Amino acid sequence: MQINKFLITALCLSCGLAIPPALAGQNKPLKVCAAENEMPYSNKAGEGFENKLAELVGKALDRKVEYVSWSDPRYYIRDTLDKGLCDVAIGVDKGDPRVLTTQPYYRSGYVFISREADKLDLLSWDSAALRKVKRIAFVPGTPPEAMMKAIGRYNDMFNYSQELVGFKSARNQYIKYETSKLVSEISSGHAEVAALWGPSAARYVKASPTPLTMTMIPDDNVRADGQKVGSHYSTSMGVRKNDPALLAQLNKVIEDKRDEITELLEKEGVPLLAEPNAS
Incomplete structure (x- = not known):
């Protein structure tokens, strides 16, 4: 009962x-x-x-x-x-x-995002395309920042990166980067590559009016000093x-x-x- x-x-x-x-x-x-x-x-x-x-x-x-x-x-x-x-x-x-x-x-990882029409060969951070493109969008403080430094592209992207800031909060100047804006940089052609956390970018990649492609970044990256830089979490x-x-x-x-x-x-x-x- x-x-x-x-x-x-x-x-x-x-x-x-x-x-x-x-x-x-x-x-x-x-x-x-x-x-x-x-x-x-x-x-x-x-x-x-x-x-x-x-x-x-x-x-x-x-x-x-x-x-x-x-x-x-x-x-x-x-x-x-x-x-x-x-x-x-x-x-x-x-x-x-x-x-x-x-x-x-x-479980997911960081991805490279580019326009399908560009057919960039983006298999890893060692890809030659990353040394040739003019602009790479990324969020400071994430693993892609460490790898941008490792491949020698961080300094020449510094000013561009500052353009991508969404806003600063009133509390201790928390700086926010909108993933939608970074993906739109690729859709519009203003940048050729973005390196972003896949789950945060997926919705905007799907919604892009320009066909985009996401390539999973391998999880075997290391800095110049040999320390591992994680990409999968x-x-x-x-x-x-x-x-x-x-x-x-x-x-x-x-x-x-x-x-x-x-x-x-x-x-x-x-x-x-x-x-x-x-x-």
């Missing part, structure tokens, strides 16, 4: 007993830390692919999704998740030391370090909904890679 869960809860409360763990927190909103304007990941209108993923997770857990917005990616874990304002951050690097991370729900969900119960629930959702998550990412156009330890 199935017993009404609300009746059990009422009896527990009236008798001073603890609510069974299976019922505790059930149907409470799932509060998701979400960027208010970091497309294609998330925005206040819910148009990002991480918004869609959050809704998928909420449905699987039978919990309504509520978003807690942040505007500066440098501090959002500290200012939202750590303070208990939200429960989960959807897109974090696997093993991020600030949080407990789930098993990865996708796995993405997970993050929860507070004192919330292993939610971590376990999210891991189960990722496992159970793997095909749906992959379909969502493929529809977005995200270039996907197999996990290194996958058979």
Whole structure:
């Protein structure tokens, strides 16, 4: 015989007993830390692919999704998740030391973007085309910056790179580069190549009026001093370090909904890679 869960809860409360763990927190909103304007990941209108993923997770857990917005990616874990304002951050690097991370729900990498008509031979950072083109768009502070220095193209791209800044926030002068703008540099012909994080660029590559091509950058790059420069990364969900119960629930959702998550990412156009330890 199935017993009404609300009746059990009422009896527990009236008798001073603890609510069974299976019922505790059930149907409470799932509060998701979400960027208010970091497309294609998330925005206040819910148009990002991480918004869609959050809704998928909420449905699987039978919990309504509520978003807690942040505007500066440098501090959002500290200012939202750590303070208990939200429960989960959807897109974090696997093993991020600030949080407990789930098993990865996708792996991707940095890509070269160019116009199909140009037929550039862009197989790696050693490609001769990268030494001949006039403009290469990239985001400072990312692996492509290190490799631009390694191939000797950083200094002659410095002024051009400053032209690509989207805006500076009021808080500590956070500088933002809009991926859509960098992709449009290639579509318009203003630049010949962009080196960008694939998931951030995929939507705009698909929408480009000029046919573009994305080429996955190999993960074997090193700086002049021999230090590895990573290009492939796995993405997970993050929860507070004192919330292993939610971590376990999210891991189960990722496992159970793997095909749906992959379909969502493929529809977005995200270039996907197999996990290194996958058979």
